[in-house]
Amino acid sequence: xxxxxxxxxxxxxxxxxxxxxxxxxxxxxxxxxxxxxxxxxxxxxxxxxxxxxxxxxxxxxxxxxxxxxxxxxxxxxxxxxxxxxxxxxxxxxxxxxxxxxxxxxxxxxxxxxxxxxxxxxxxxxxxxxxxxxxxxxxxxxxxxxxxxxxxxxxxxxxxxxxxxxxxxxxxxxxxxxxxxxxxxxxxxxxxxxxxxxxxxxxxxxxxxxxxxxxxxxxxxxxxxxxxxxx
Numbered sequence: 001x002x003x004x005x006x007x008x009x010x011x012x013x014x015x016x017x018x019x020x021x022x023x024x025x026x027x028x029x030x031x032x033x034x035x036x037x038x039x040x041x042x043x044x045x046x047x048x049x050x051x052x053x054x055x056x057x058x059x060x061x062x063x064x065x066x067x068x069x070x071x072x073x074x075x076x077x078x079x080x081x082x083x084x085x086x087x088x089x090x091x092x093x094x095x096x097x098x099x100x101x102x103x104x105x106x107x108x109x110x111x112x113x114x115x116x117x118x119x120x121x122x123x124x125x126x127x128x129x130x131x132x133x134x135x136x137x138x139x140x141x142x143x144x145x146x147x148x149x150x151x152x153x154x155x156x157x158x159x160x161x162x163x164x165x166x167x168x169x170x171x172x173x174x175x176x177x178x179x180x181x182x183x184x185x186x187x188x189x190x191x192x193x194x195x196x197x198x199x200x201x202x203x204x205x206x207x208x209x210x211x212x213x214x215x216x217x218x219x220x221x222x223x224x225x226x227x228x229x230x
Contacts (some may be wrong), residue, residue, distance in 0.1 A: 017047040017202070018055070020178065024202045025192060033061070040066040046200050049122075056121040057180075059198070062086070067110035076124030077101045078161075080220055082184065082198075084115030096136035098153045098161075102129045118182055118220065128156045139163070146173045159224050168216040179206035179223035186217030 017024045026046055033042040037052075044059040062084070079086065079099040086093045088107040093099060095115075101107065103124055132154055139151045141163075147170060151163040163184075166172060172188070174181075180202040188195040188211050195201060195211075203209050206223060 062111035075122035100132035175223035
């Protein structure tokens with residue numbers, strides 16, 4: 001999974017993938033992992049507004065016994081646990097857990113055994129004050145008319161975050177408008193090639209991307225009513 005680690009700080013920072021009118025597709029191995037300055041943690045940035053602030057989307061790997069010092073999230077933090085167990089003062093969260101911490105919240109995250117998480121920082125709508133803690137056993141699933149099985153994790157002001165499970169050979173009926181997805185298991189196929197597990201795709205018109213899955217897949221999908229809300 002981890003190809004290389006980049007420990008050198010860039011002398012002149014350039015925002016990464018912050019033009020959300022553009023399609024971005026990042027597959028495993030497309031980037032180098034970077035050491036975090038605060039803890040034995042490695043980060044794989046997918047989009048980043050500033051070196052250590054602003055809006056960020058990334059994969060983050062906690063090494064065993066890793067702990068971050070207590071810190072605040074000025075505009076919220078959203079986490080999906082991919083592997084291992086993620087912990088903070090509110091409890092332990094195994095793979096498949098979904099967490100939202102609103103603006104101004106503080107915590108001291110850690111992982112005894114190590115974990116891999118998908119993280120979005122400082123991207124909450126101004127009035128979204130929901131705190132969410134959903135372990136896999138606390139998530140509700142339902143089957144849609146098109147055969148897709150989904151679990152709605154969060155909805156607010158035109159934004160929706162869902163888990164989406166599609167069967168082998170099934171095309172994806174995704175919401176219209178801008179959005180992003182992370183392949184959690186299985187793989188997708190598109191005109192641009194295969195999208196294996198841990199591929200992140202952002203697209204200004206996610207529904208028009210023509211995605212399907214030969215083997216079946218489980219996805220984390222975020223959709224929004226307008227590009228300005230991204």
